[in-house]
Each structure stands twice: as C-alpha cells, then as structure tokens.
Amino acid sequence: MKKKALSVVLGICLLGTALVTGCEKKGVEQSAKSDSSKQEETQGSTDDKEKGSAKSASDVTVRYICLTKGIPYFDPIIDGMKESVEKAGATFQDTAPDTSDATAQIPLIEAAIQDKVDVICISPSDPDALCATFDKARDAGIMVLCVNDDITGNEDRRDGAVMSTDYDKLGKENFEAFAESMNYEGKFVALSSKTGTPFQENQMQIYRDMMAEDEKYAKMEFVDVLYGDDEATKSLTEAEAAIQKYPDLKGIISPTSVGIVAAAQAVENAGMTGKIMVSGTGTPSQCKTYLENGTMPNAYLWDTGLCGNVAGTLAVKLATGEATLEPGAEIDLGEYGKVTADDDCLVPAGDPLKFTKDNAGDYDF
Amino acid sequence: MKSRKLNLSSFRELGVIAMIVIIYIVVCIIEPRFFSTTSLVNILLFFPFLLIVSLGEMIEIVSRNVDMSLGAILACSGYAAGLLFKTNSDIPIAAAFIVAIALGCVLGLINGFIVTRFQIPSVIVTLGTMNIYRGVIFILGGKQIDNSVIPQSLMALSQPKESIIGIPYSVLIALLAAVLLAVFLKYFRAGREIYEIGCNPAAASLRGISNNRVQMFVFTLAGGLSGLAGMVFISRIGYMDPGAAGRGLEFTAIAAVVIGGTSMNGGVGKVTGTVLGCLLLGVIQNAISITGISGYWQEAIYGIIIVVSVIIDNLIKNRLAVSEAR
Numbered sequence: 001m002k003k004k005a006l007s008v009v010l011g012i013c014l015l016g017t018a019l020v021t022g023c024e025k026k027g028v029e030q031s032a033k034s035d036s037s038k039q040e041e042t043q044g045s046t047d048d049k050e051k052g053s054a055k056s057a058s059d060v061t062v063r064y065i066c067l068t069k070g071i072p073y074f075d076p077i078i079d080g081m082k083e084s085v086e087k088a089g090a091t092f093q094d095t096a097p098d099t100s101d102a103t104a105q106i107p108l109i110e111a112a113i114q115d116k117v118d119v120i121c122i123s124p125s126d127p128d129a130l131c132a133t134f135d136k137a138r139d140a141g142i143m144v145l146c147v148n149d150d151i152t153g154n155e156d157r158r159d160g161a162v163m164s165t166d167y168d169k170l171g172k173e174n175f176e177a178f179a180e181s182m183n184y185e186g187k188f189v190a191l192s193s194k195t196g197t198p199f200q201e202n203q204m205q206i207y208r209d210m211m212a213e214d215e216k217y218a219k220m221e222f223v224d225v226l227y228g229d230d231e232a233t234k235s236l237t238e239a240e241a242a243i244q245k246y247p248d249l250k251g252i253i254s255p256t257s258v259g260i261v262a263a264a265q266a267v268e269n270a271g272m273t274g275k276i277m278v279s280g281t282g283t284p285s286q287c288k289t290y291l292e293n294g295t296m297p298n299a300y301l302w303d304t305g306l307c308g309n310v311a312g313t314l315a316v317k318l319a320t321g322e323a324t325l326e327p328g329a330e331i332d333l334g335e336y337g338k339v340t341a342d343d344d345c346l347v348p349a350g351d352p353l354k355f356t357k358d359n360a361g362d363y364d365f
Numbered sequence: 366m367k368s369r370k371l372n373l374s375s376f377r378e379l380g381v382i383a384m385i386v387i388i389y390i391v392v393c394i395i396e397p398r399f400f401s402t403t404s405l406v407n408i409l410l411f412f413p414f415l416l417i418v419s420l421g422e423m424i425e426i427v428s429r430n431v432d433m434s435l436g437a438i439l440a441c442s443g444y445a446a447g448l449l450f451k452t453n454s455d456i457p458i459a460a461a462f463i464v465a466i467a468l469g470c471v472l473g474l475i476n477g478f479i480v481t482r483f484q485i486p487s488v489i490v491t492l493g494t495m496n497i498y499r500g501v502i503f504i505l506g507g508k509q510i511d512n513s514v515i516p517q518s519l520m521a522l523s524q525p526k527e528s529i530i531g532i533p534y535s536v537l538i539a540l541l542a543a544v545l546l547a548v549f550l551k552y553f554r555a556g557r558e559i560y561e562i563g564c565n566p567a568a569a570s571l572r573g574i575s576n577n578r579v580q581m582f583v584f585t586l587a588g589g590l591s592g593l594a595g596m597v598f599i600s601r602i603g604y605m606d607p608g609a610a611g612r613g614l615e616f617t618a619i620a621a622v623v624i625g626g627t628s629m630n631g632g633v634g635k636v637t638g639t640v641l642g643c644l645l646l647g648v649i650q651n652a653i654s655i656t657g658i659s660g661y662w663q664e665a666i667y668g669i670i671i672v673v674s675v676i677i678d679n680l681i682k683n684r685l686a687v688s689e690a691r
Contacts, residue, residue, distance in 0.1 A: 070502075070608035072509040098499075098608070195659070224657070231609065232602040233411075240407050241654035245398055258606075261512065265603050270403075271526050285511045286604065 055118070057089040060319040062312065063115075064147070065108045065122040066096035073257050073283055073304065074123065076365040077148060080308020081121065081315075084336065088316040093117070100230075102126035109133045113140050119315040121162075123148045127198060131157040143318055147311045148304075150346060152198050159318070160325040160345040162311040165302035167199065170281075170352040171206035171255075174300040177354065178253050178279035181297040185219035186250025189242045191259040191280075193230040203255035203281075223249075228259050235262035243270045254280035260299060264290035284355045284363040291360045299355045304365060309336045310349040377626040377681065381641040385648050392652040399655050406525045409532060411647035413523070413539040414439070414601065415617060416640060417594040419625075420546050421473075421587030422618040423639045427563045428583045429631035430487035434476060435591045435618060436611035437498040442469045443595030444502050447510030447605040458519050466592040472498055473588015477581035487584075495615075502607040510605040522600040535597045540640075542590065547636035559583055564632035620667055621646055624674045628682070645670070 062085045066074050078094050085092035095111075097104035102125055112120050113136060120142055124130050127150075134144045134157050146161035155161075182188065190207070192200040204225060211217040226242055228235025239262050243249055252267070254260040260282035267276045268290075278296040290296040313333045317323040323331045329341045339347045355363070393400040418435050425432045442465040449456050449464060476494055480487045512520075521527040522534040550556035561569040562579050570576055599605055623629065624645060625638030646667065653663050 068608055070507045070509065070606065072511070072606075075508065226654075227659075232604070232606065236602065237407070237411065237650060238654050240410075241651060244401065244403050244407065245396065245655055247398070261604065265512075269524050269526075285513065286509075288511075288513050 055320050057316055057320050060088075060090035060119070060316055061115075061117040062090055062092050062119045062121060062315045062319070063112050063117045064092070064094040064311075065105055065112070065120065066094065067123045067125055067149075068100045068104075069096045069098060072286070072365070074148075076303075076305035077123075077308040077311070080305040081147075081312035082308075084309040084312030085316055088313060090316045090319070092312070100125050102129040105130060106133050109137060113137050113142060116140075117142060118319040119143045119145060121145045121147045121311055121315055124151050127151040127153055134158055143315070145311060145315055145318075148307060149199065150344075155344040155346075160314075160341065160347065162307060162314060162347045162349055164304055164307035164349050165352045166348045167202065168206060170300055170302065171203045172210065173352055173354070174203075174255075174279060174281065175207045175210055175253070177298045177300070178251060178277065179217055179220060181277040181279065182220065182251045184216055187221045187223045187246055187248060188251035188253060189224040189226055189246070189249065190222070191226045191228055191235060191239055191242075191252055191254040191256070191263050193228065193256045193259065195227055200255050207253070228256075228262060230256055230258040232258060232262060235259050236266055239263045239266035240269065243267070243272065243276065249276055251277040251279070254278070254282075256280070257282045257286065257301075260296070261286050261290070264295045267295050268293075283365055284360045285365060287355060288360045291355060291357045294357075297356070301353050301355065303350050303353055306336065307349040309333075310339060310347065314339070314347065377677065378635075378638055378641060380677070381624060381626075381638070381645055385641070385645050388645075388648050388652055392656060396655050399652070402531070404651060404655070406531070406533070408644070408647045408651050409536045410523060410525075410601065411650055412643040413533075413535040414594040414597040414611075415614065415621065415646070416539040416643045417542055417590050417597060418611075418614055419618040419621040419639050419643055420543060420636065421590035421594075422615065423622045423625070423627050423634050423636070424546070424550075424559055424583050425487070425587050426619070426622055426627050426629060427631060427634040428559050428580055429563050429566070430480065430580065430583065431619065432476065432491045432584070432587055433488060433615050434472070434491040434495040434498055435587060435594075436614035437495045438469050438472045438588050438591040439595040439598060439611035439614060440605075440607055441472060441498045441502055441595070442466070442592035443599050443605050443610060444505070444510065444607050446596055447514065447599065448505070450516060451510060451514045454514070454516070458516060461519075462593070462596050465596045466589050469592020469595065470585050470589040473584045473586070473591070474581065476588065477584030480584065481577040481580050499607070507607050509607065510599075512603040515599055515603055515605075519596070519600045520603055522597070535600055538593075538597060542593065543636050543640055550636065555579075555582065560632055617646065617667070620671045623671055623678070626674075626678070628678060629675070 064078060064081055066078065082092045095108050097108060105125055109120060110133065120137055124146055131151065131154050137144055144158040146158050148164055150161040150163065151158060190204050207222065211220060211222060223246060224242060226238040228238045235258055239252060243266060252263040254263045260278065260280040264278045267273060267278055273295045279298055281301050282299045283301060287296055287299045291299065310333060313336055314331065318325060325341055325345050327341060327343045327345060330338060332338050341347050418439060421435055422432060445468050446461040446465045449461050476491055479485065479490045525531060525533050528534055558574050558579050561574055562576050566576050598610060621642035622639050625642030627634030627638060649666055650663060
C-alpha cells in the first residue's frame with residue numbers, strides 16, 4: 001500500500017517536471033526569438049559603441065579557437081595570427097578542442113565570453129551548430145571573425161570572415177592543372193572528407209561545372225566520390241578500393257589535406273605511379289615526397305601564414321575602431337596588403353599557391 | 366563434458382569463418398572485382414595494427430580487465446619513434462621499434478600499477494590515462510610527423526610490392542605476434558596463469574598465483590604490443606598525426622576480441638578467434654568501400670555484429686550451464 005502511494009507521488013512529480021520543462025522550453029524559444037530580433041539592433045549599437053570609445057590596441061585581446069588540436073595545416077595560421085596581433089601591440093591567445101565534433105567548440109566560445117575577450121577568431125567546425133553561441137558572444141559585445149572556414153548560409157550570424165584565398169579561383173586552377181596532367185581524358189574519382197563538408201562539396205561542384213561548360217573536358221569522366229572522413233586509414237582504404245574497382249582509373253583529385261596524401265600513398269602501394277595522377281589541396285611538407293617522385297604532378301593550397309597575418313591585423317583594427325567591416329569595404333593592412341570585403345563581409349587574404357616538385361622545398365608548412 | 370565445451374567454442378569460430386566467407390561471396394557477386402588478390406591484400410593490410418592491439422586487448426579481457434588507453438599508447442609510442450626519425454634520419458628502424466615497444470611497455474606498466482596498487486577498475490584508470498598519454502604528446506610538441514621524415518624502408522613494410530611472397534611484411538609481423546602469443550598462452554605457465562586469474566581470481570590466489578603480479582604483466586604486455594602497433598601504423602599510413610592516430614581504436618579492438626569469442630567475463634578467449642574477428646572487420650570495411658555503401662553504415666554494422674556476438678556468447682554460456690546442471 002505504501003509502495004503504491006509512493007509511486008503515485010512519484011508519478012505526479014514526474015508529470016509536474018515534464019510540464020514545467022515543457023513550458024521552459026517554450027520560454028527559451030521565445031527568448032531566442034526576441035534575441036535574434038534584438039541582435040540586429042545591437043549590431044548597430046556595438047558599432048556605435050566602438051566608434052565612441054576607441055580602445056587602444058594594448059587593451060585588445062584576440063582569442064583564436066582552432067578546429068582541433070594538432071592539425072599541421074593550422075600551425076601557420078596560429079603563428080601568423082600571433083605574429084600580427086602582437087606586432088599591433090595587442091594580446092593573442094589560442095585554444096582548440098580535442099575533437100572535431102560540431103559542438104566541441106561551444107564551451108570554448110563560452111569561456112571566451114566569460115573572459116571578456118574583444119575578438120573571437122574561429123575556424124568553425126560546422127556552419128550551423130555554433131550560431132546560437134555566436135549570437136551570445138556578439139550580444140556581449142565581442143566581435144566574431146571566422147577564419148579559414150566560414151559559416152556559409154549563416155553569414156549574418158558573424159561579423160566577418162577571413163578566407164585564405166578565393167576558393168572558387170583555387171578550385172578552377174586546381175582542376176585545370178589536374179585535367180592537364182591527365183591529358184584531358186579518362187576516368188577520375190574525388191576523395192573527399194565527410195559527406196556535406198562545405199569546402200569539399202563546393203570544390204567538387206566547381207569540377208562538375210567546369211566539365212559541363214567546357215568542351216575540352218569532354219573526354220574526362222567523373223566516376224565516383226569517395227568519403228575518407230579525413231581519417232588516414234579510412235581515406236587510404238577508400239582510395240585503394242577505388243583503384244581496384246576502376247582498373248582504368250586515370251586520376252584522383254582530393255580537396256582535403258588528409259585525402260591527398262592517402263590517395264598518393266594508395267597509388268604508390270598499387271604501383272600505379274605515372275598511370276594514376278593525384279592532385280588536390282595539401283601542405284607542401286606533406287606532399288613533398290609525392291611531388292618529387294611524380295605521383296602527384298601538382299598540388300594546391302594557399303598561404304595559410306598570410307591568412308593568419310590578415311586575420312590578426314584585421315581583428316585588432318576592428319577592435320580599436322580603426323577599420324569597419326562592411327560589404328565592399330577596402331581595408332589597408334599595411335605590410336599584409338589591401339583587402340576587399342565581398343557582399344557577405346568575407347575577405348580573401350591572397351592568391352592560391354601551386355606546388356610542384358620545383359618549389360615544394362621552398363615552403364615550411 | 367570437456368568435449369562439449371570444445372565443440373561449442375570451435376562452433377563459434379566456425380561461425381565467424383562462415384560469416385567472412387558469406388560476406389566475401391555476396392560482395393564478389395555484387396562487385397566481381399572484389400574477387401582478386403589485390404582485394405585480399407587490401408583486407409590483410411587493414412588488420413596488422415588492429416590485430417596487434419586486439420591481441421593486447423584480448424589478454425586484458427581474459428584477465429578481467431578492459432583497456433581504453435591502447436590507442437593512445439599506440440599514438441604515443443609511434444610519435445616517439447617519429448621524433449627519433451625527425452632528429453636523426455640515420456637511426457636504424459630496429460632501434461625505433463625497440464624504443465616504441467619499450468615506451469609502450471612503460472605506459473602499460475603505469476596502467477597496471479595504478480589498477481593493482483589502488484584496486485580501481487581498469488576501465489576507469491585507462492580512461493584517465495588515455496587522456497594523459499595523448500596529452501603528453503601535445504606537451505612534447507604535438508606537431509604532425511610528416512612523411513618526408515619517415516624512412517622508406519619502414520614504409521616498405523606495408524607495401525605488397527616490396528614483399529617476396531606477396532603478403533606485406535607488416536601482416537607477417539602481426540601474424541608472428543599472434544603465433545608467439547598463442548604459444549605463450551598455451552605452453553608457458555605465466556601464460557596459463559592469465560586464464561586462471563580470469564576464471565576465478567580467488568581460487569588462483571589460493572593456489573599461490575599473485576593476482577597483482579599477473580595483472581601488471583598483462584598491462585605491460587598489452588602496452589608493449591600497442592607500441593609495436595604504433596610502428597606498424599606509421600608504416601601503413603606514412604605519417605603520424607598525434608591527434609587522430611589510433612583514436613577510438615580500442616573500441617574496434619574490443620569488437621574484434623568479442624566477435625572472436627572472448628568472454629567479457631574473463632577467463633575465456635583464443636588467439637585464433639581474435640585473428641578471425643579482425644579479419645571479419647577487415648572484410649566488412651573493404652566490402653563497404655568497394656560496394657560504395659555510405660561509411661555511416663560501417664559503424665552501425667560493426668555495432669550490430671558486436672551485439673549479435675555477445676548474444677551468441679550468452680546463449681552458449683547458458684546452454685553450457687544447463688548441460689552442466691544435468
């Protein structure tokens with residue numbers, strides 16, 4: 001009997017909490033809505049505030065949140081940003097999560113808000129997952145700059161973005177060089193990272209568009225897209241399986257730095273050097289061996305150090321009010337050149353770089 | 366009674382073999398190119414470092430422990446070897462192997478010490494040390510070791526064309542490790558003691574076997590095997606990315622071990638089963654790549670196979686209990 005009474009009480013309690021949390025959820029949604037409407041207002045007002053109380057560079061703190069720890073690709077970005085921020089007299093901090101999960105960066109953004117930094121530079125792991133936290137940071141008067149990767153489709157949820165280069169231009173140049181190495185004929189596959197990653201999907205769309213638009217690619221056949229999840233073993237297995245599946249394969253193009261190395265390794269393992277051409281985006285230090293032995297006639301990337309320099313300088317200039325980022329704005333960054341913002345406040349830092357066996361040794365990233 | 370037990374456990378291994386054969390045939394029908402020596406070599410290449418880590422995980426599970434830090438030990442040892450190559454390109458590969466294995470042993474010994482000294486469940490201890498070991502790499506610098514640093518002769522270990530008999534040396538290294546471990550477990554007293562403490566720790570200690578000593582030994586051996594796996598990993602991938610190398614590998618290893626018939630309750634487990642478990646996972650991964658099934662399926666399929674294996678394991682145990690009662 002006692003037991004029964006207890007369970008009834010428990011049941012009521014549960015029901016009660018369910019009701020309460022349900023209501024709370026609604027409340028949160030509502031406040032989120034009002035937040036986003038408020039946000040447009042505050043965006044204007046923070047700009048005014050910055051103009052009003054111009055901070056000196058020595059009071060500015062810029063914190064960079066990297067994608068994950070230990071990716072060599074990001075090292076020059078971090079070093080470049082540190083160099084330019086400190087040169088401007090401001091304070092630079094950097095941090096990164098252990099994993100590349102979409103939500104792993106959220107606690108780091110929250111920490112930056114609590115620490116009251118002036119600018120959060122971030123290489124976002126996901127175009128959607130971080131937006132709400134960005135809103136929070138911007139409500140607290142912190143400027144959010146995306147670096148290297150953008151939150152495409154949600155451009156109004158960040159203040160600006162610094163991209164290493166014009167990625168469309170890069171895709172076109174890369175595909176042309178890849179096609180040339182294949183003599184404009186034969187089957188090829190693309191080795192991507194995860195399904196739906198914006199940069200890779202965009203690059204592959206550029207290849208498809210170029211093939212559809214220009215007759216000279218008519219003899220080329222884009223047979224498959226492989227997803228290596230940016231994991232070394234998985235990428236390697238995928239590339240090896242493709243070589244096995246398409247015995248007349250002539251090329252593998254991989255717009256990811258893990259994939260391009262795996263593709264080259266797979267081609268070498270299969271003894272197909274010179275028969276299957278590899279290209280894509282990768283760091284010169286990682287690709288050097290393959291560029292020199294001919295597995296990879298060329299590889300593309302951008303000057304990631306310059307990207308860091310531009311992001312760092314821009315961050316300090318924005319925080320001190322020396323510059324404002326708005327569509328079409330031309331900003332002079334001194335020794336790092338002049339940059340121009342596009343309609344979404346996106347700033348490309350420089351031109352794409354092409355690596356071949358002749359220049360791979362000239363770079364230290 | 367004994368023959369009955371034997372039948373059931375070999376039935377289990379036959380089941381895994383049957384699954385491998387069925388999947389292989391089905392994939393060959395869907396994609397005839399799967400039926401080739403290249404694909405067999407690709408399947409074999411999947412498993413060297415997984416098998417070596419799985420062997421370590423197997424003896425831990427047999428001794429009623431679970432080790433979550435083996436992937437991190439692999440990364441740590443491999444990274445140390447990579448640093449060696451970076452500072453001195455003339456270092457003989459054998460020396461790098463010794464350093465990696467020794468470091469693996471030390472890291473394993475630390476696990477074993479904490480588990481036995483403070484009597485804490487090994488899952489908890491190794492979850493902690495997993496993060497510590499990976500953290501140490503980042504404290505040491507944490508920058509990726511590029512493939513230009515890795516000696517070609519090490520890379521050649523994983524390349525089919527470099528081998529005389531068509532099977533890459535890394536596969537042979539893994540199989541050799543498996544054979545040595547099997548011999549050790551069967552014919553050496555120290556090997557049999559691992560099963561005894563796994564079967565019945567109380568009875569084992571009554572017979573004068575020191576639980577702590579055997580467990581320390583098991584952790585050290587598993588660590589050393591992971592160190593060896595670190596070298597095989599580098600030879601396969603060609604570079605060392607300290608953040609990603611071996612991450613989550615212990616889960617795949619536990620899967621392979623369980624599929625191979627090792628009981629999570631300890632005391633039961635065979636090297637042949639673990640080899641077959643790894644082989645099955647290798648066949649599945651290659652089959653998924655070559656048939657073009659989305660990679661998301663892979664994890665789900667792994668999961669299903671693990672759950673099914675454990676269910677089969679339990680059914681066998683229950684039937685044994687019933688027949689014993691009779």
